[in-house]
Amino acid sequence: MTVAPTLPGAVTVRVPAKVNLELRVGPRRPDGYHALATVYQAVSLHDEVSVARWDDWEVVAAGPYAERIPLDGDNLAVRAARLVADRWQVDERVSIRIDKDIPVAGGMAGGSADAAATLLACDHLWGLGLDRDELAELAASLGSDVPFSLAGGNAMGSGRGEQLAPVLARGTFHWVFAISDTGLSTPQVYAECDRLRERDGVDVPEPHVSAELMAALRSGEPAALGAALHNDLEPAAFSLRPQLRELRDAGVEFGALGGVVSGSGPTVAFLTESHEASLDLSVSLAASDLCRDLRRAKGPVHGAQVVPAPRD
Ligand SMILES: C[C@@](CO)(OP(=O)(O)O)[C@H](O)COP(=O)(O)OP(=O)(O)OC[C@H]1O[C@@H](n2ccc(N)nc2=O)[C@H](O)[C@@H]1O
Numbered sequence: 001m002t003v004a005p006t007l008p009g010a011v012t013v014r015v016p017a018k019v020n021l022e023l024r025v026g027p028r029r030p031d032g033y034h035a036l037a038t039v040y041q042a043v044s045l046h047d048e049v050s051v052a053r054w055d056d057w058e059v060v061a062a063g064p065y066a067e068r069i070p071l072d073g074d075n076l077a078v079r080a081a082r083l084v085a086d087r088w089q090v091d092e093r094v095s096i097r098i099d100k101d102i103p104v105a106g107g108m109a110g111g112s113a114d115a116a117a118t119l120l121a122c123d124h125l126w127g128l129g130l131d132r133d134e135l136a137e138l139a140a141s142l143g144s145d146v147p148f149s150l151a152g153g154n155a156m157g158s159g160r161g162e163q164l165a166p167v168l169a170r171g172t173f174h175w176v177f178a179i180s181d182t183g184l185s186t187p188q189v190y191a192e193c194d195r196l197r198e199r200d201g202v203d204v205p206e207p208h209v210s211a212e213l214m215a216a217l218r219s220g221e222p223a224a225l226g227a228a229l230h231n232d233l234e235p236a237a238f239s240l241r242p243q244l245r246e247l248r249d250a251g252v253e254f255g256a257l258g259g260v261v262s263g264s265g266p267t268v269a270f271l272t273e274s275h276e277a278s279l280d281l282s283v284s285l286a287a288s289d290l291c292r293d294l295r296r297a298k299g300p301v302h303g304a305q306v307v308p309a310p311r312d
Pocket residue numbers: 020023032033034035036038106107108109110112142143144145146159160161186187190262263264265
């Protein structure tokens with residue numbers, strides 16, 4: 001996917017987007033985060049992040065969503081590189097190139113993916129030999145979703161989403177992602193979730209992943225998984241962006257096995273029976289004019305991985 005040359009000696013990492021198959025949001029904790037029980041699946045929309053030695057911190061971006069990410073110290077990839085350099089006292093700076101194919105602020109963990117990719121790339125570039133636990137600890141300090149971007153596959157997330165456990169799963173699933181042209185802010189969606197719960201006097205229990213979802217993943221049956229998709233942030237995303245409900249309902253009417261807002265949205269994820277069914281659904285959704293862009297993908301896929309350098 002690389003669309004422009006990378007610097008000599010660069011290390012490149014390919015990293016996937018995610019969808020939350022189930023997202024249960026518990027009470028707001030004293031630190032401001034919410035207790036979560038979630039099941040993540042990594043899907044085949046990828047960013048590529050290349051890191052090379054440079055005389056200053058620098059980030060450049062390319063790809064369809066590149067103009068929407070910050071190119072200063074706020075970029076999560078730059079924060080990740082600086083964190084590794086500070087922690088292991090590496091007196092070097094890097095140029096980071098992001099080939100961005102994951103929608104920005106879409107609930108698909110694009111920024112987290114770039115942070116995870118940068119951690120792995122810096123580890124390789126600087127020959128640090130960090131183990132899985134050291135990388136996961138750095139990842140969690142950058143964001144709740146970052147450990148999963150490193151891990152990939154299917155995984156259960158607890159705590160604020162950063163504590164991962166394996167799940168038993170079989171099969172490959174075919175998705176259609178309906179992408180909006182403006183993102184939703186994750187903190188705003190959590191705040192709206194709190195507001196709606198307070199307004200409605202909802203008693204919020206400790207969150208648990210459902211037996212139905214775990215059984216669906218074990219069976220590998222798309223119809224069972226479609227029926228088990230669930231997101232507690234969906235009412236908040238619908239409240240902030242009412243047209244998303246119409247989009248979700250349209251996709252289900254057009255034959256999706258299930259439709260759910262991905263994470264904090266506004267991307268809506270539709271599960272289909274097969275690759276062919278995902279093509280059909282994309283055609284119907286495109287004709288409906290309810291979203292800006294449609295992407296097909298399969299899951300699960302690997303987490304962040306170093307791309308082997310081409311041989312001369
Ligand atoms: C909603 C989810 C679902 O997987 O994904 P996205 O929609 O962002 O992809 C995640 O919880 C997002 O994780 P991430 O984007 O890494 O969030 P962080 O940087 O850790 O936190 C950003 C803000 O989101 C809120 N937040 C995040 C995680 C959590 N368990 N409770 C929260 O309340 C807090 O307001 C926090 O300040």
